[in-house]
Amino acid sequence: MPKSVISIGPYHPLQEEPEHFQLTVEGEKVVDIEVSVGYNHRGIEKLSERRSFDQATFVIERICGICSTSHPFAYTQAVEDIIPVEVPERAKYIRTIIAEGERIHSHLLWFGLAGHFLGYNTVYMWMWRLREEILDVMEILSGNRQNYAMFKPGGVRRDIKPEDIPLAIKKIDSILPTVDRLKKAILDDPVLHARLKGIGTLTKEEAIAYCALGPTSRASGVARDVRKDAPYGAYDRLDWNMIVTANGDVWDKAVVRLLELYESIKIMKHCLLNLPGGEIDLNLKSIPPGEGIGAHEAPRGETFHYVRSDGTNRPARHKVRAPTFMNLPTLKATVPGSSIADAAIILAAIDPCYCCTERMAVRSADGRKLYSGEELLRLSREKTSRIQKELGKR
Amino acid sequence: MTREEVLSEIQSRFGDVILDFFDKSAKRVYIELQPRALVPVARHLFAELGARFHIASGMDSRTHLEVLYHFSVEALNLLVSLRVKLDKNDPRVDSLASTIKAAAWIEREMHELLGIQFSGNQDLRRLLLSEEWPAGVYPLRRDYREWDPGAVRDRGV
């Protein structure tokens, strides 16, 4: 059977790092995948070395919009690890609140887009509607819908005002019943079961070999979560569960994210209600020479920052490792062997930058265009409706 | 295995290739190695201790090119960083990609941004930079200078 190559990308709205996927297909089956990145390379590591430790947080924030807290969180911890110092209790709680708010909106966003790919636009609209409430909460607490600018080495920049808390709690509570309803609707939908179970499976061994992170690894049964393994922030003072499932298929990745939503809501509410008093900032004056490492469990997995200081007010070296960097190669294990119709959702399941599908084009070996990007999305949706018909739902 | 056992085992097994052993804190250990010993030590950590490979970070430290390989032993909440110092004129180190799959990409990235050669890594194609980027110009090196005469470094109006 002739092999053809499908190029996905590089431009798609919504992704952190525009990537370019090349799927080699044989008929309907994907036999190989090649990922290339670099469409989003802005030299952040170099830029961060031009700025002072304090200013660098803003550069770091703009690595990724959805994880705009995760990177500063890891970075500030790395800087604090150089000295080393512990930030004040109140600052820890505020950091935790912002980080969990981000996790909630990121997971909701993922659900919305996954629904979009599968042809469930209702899910898309509902999830993004819920997400608006969380973004409102973030605007109330931090002053912006995204890019919160709350973190600084040694504490946080802004305090959470006590008068804002009741409104924030009210907004968080208002999404709970809808999330509940959606959870039930998603978990007992036979079509989704048929569509997602058993595809894109990442086994436990593969997850360990590829050093997969975050929900991608937890869905494969690897209990790996920095918040539990090496507690930081306020996470060791709270009561919450790590969600781990066994199968590693797309369904499990979705379930992990769905259940994590509840944990995050729980953590966020608890922190808001039990915010300790005191200082919010240590007012660090100088950073001694040395090196430090910080890690934070971002919605997509662990972010890892290594900062070297040479005693000046600028980082001498700053290495950033985003979770997707480790999760993307797992596609090599999950995508080959699946059908093209499933490829979109498997790519999406690691929560990379999945709007790839908007600009996909399938080419045969001689470069002739066979399918457009919409076509691939259509294939994915057709499969859903086919299953729906088979199950007699429509 | 406790933290002390793990560390003393590394020290006794690889004592002759360890140049510096810096026990920074309860959670962080930095080990400086001779470059030739990188692969066996990394394999020991990864395969036998079950440590997770985080990332490698290359750095130009004026006198050397340093590469740090960060591993974490999750059960002990311990981060072990292996440091190798490479000669600036011929930065060359053995590739970890065959031992640890996850190291393949970061080696590509370091090769591209810092110009470090990884012997044994077959796939050192460009990962991030564009095709027009001149060969031999490494942006993360300290002596990097703007090479593009068309670049605009003010607001551009």
Add this chain to the structure above:
Amino acid sequence: MSVTMRALLKSPWVFHLSTGSCNNCDIEVLDCLTPRYDIERFGMRLAASIRHADVLLVTGSCNRKSMIRVKRIYEEQVPKPCVVVAIGECAMSRGMFIHSYNCPQPLDRIIPVNVYIPGCPPKPEAIIAGVVKLINKVKASL
């Protein structure tokens, strides 16, 4: 020309192009489609293909890899007349990334830009208001 422009403004189809952004502006653009803002009320919709687009929403600080592609898209693929909207600081002056070795030029040196919407990221309201402002300006000049 003016007839096409008039027709175009009735229902502008937008295409969204990320040239190396942090994603926030892209999400805010998508947010405009979701229930709270719902720009389809005004006949705007996200075009799936660049060849159907009337309005190009550009986000991000063009990096070397995407610069060439942005130029090619604007010069060869977009049907004219086409309106270019720069969203976010990166697409204007490159904001944070002004000294980045991989972002050599601001967007308006690469392609002509009709309206700039500042913000990091701009609120969806700001995006809508900016586009509405542009439409009003074009209408007034017809």
Add this chain to the structure above:
Amino acid sequence: MKLPKLRELLEAVNSLVHRPYTSRFPFEPHTPYPSFRGQPKYDPDRCLGCLACEEVCPTEAIAHRDLTDDGTPRRVMIHYTDTCIFCGSCEAACIADHQGIRLSADWELSFFDRAKESFETIDKELAICEICGSVIACRDHLRWIAERLGELAFSSPTLYQTRLRELGIIDPILLEAARSFGREDRMKILCARCRRQTTLTTAAWPQGQEAGQGLT
């Protein structure tokens, strides 16, 4: 299969009776939450022109130009809307009780011409060295320092003279006394370099300058 159907039906009925979720934005004005971080704005009265904001800005969105050639010497503080990321560092660093530059609630900032519309400026009056003509600082900044120092400000003629001029009381006896000693150069508003020179030299500096020149 029955239960999910009921659930969805309930949702549909609910949506029928509730008012639409969609905001009526372009037809109704939108007010962000009070903590919203919008466009930073200079307060021309409170700003001291000290450049602390320019120093801390992570994106170089704040700049200044010193105009000394024509008319009153002044410092133009520029805020570039097209570079600002609304982080609030400038407000946090502002020495004038965080009032000199403040984040407003402005979010509708779109413009058409980047060369002309993408920045906002305010003018601050500059103090110029009376000997060499170089820029010392903004007048308001000197006044602020003098106020902060209290009586200690009288150790520096630059500071107390700025303060006294601000208040409209320049002591004629004092100036006359200085003049009669032939060292009125010590009574001038000077930049740091010229101040060092006048303090170190025993004769009036620069040599040969007429007494009383430069004092108003």
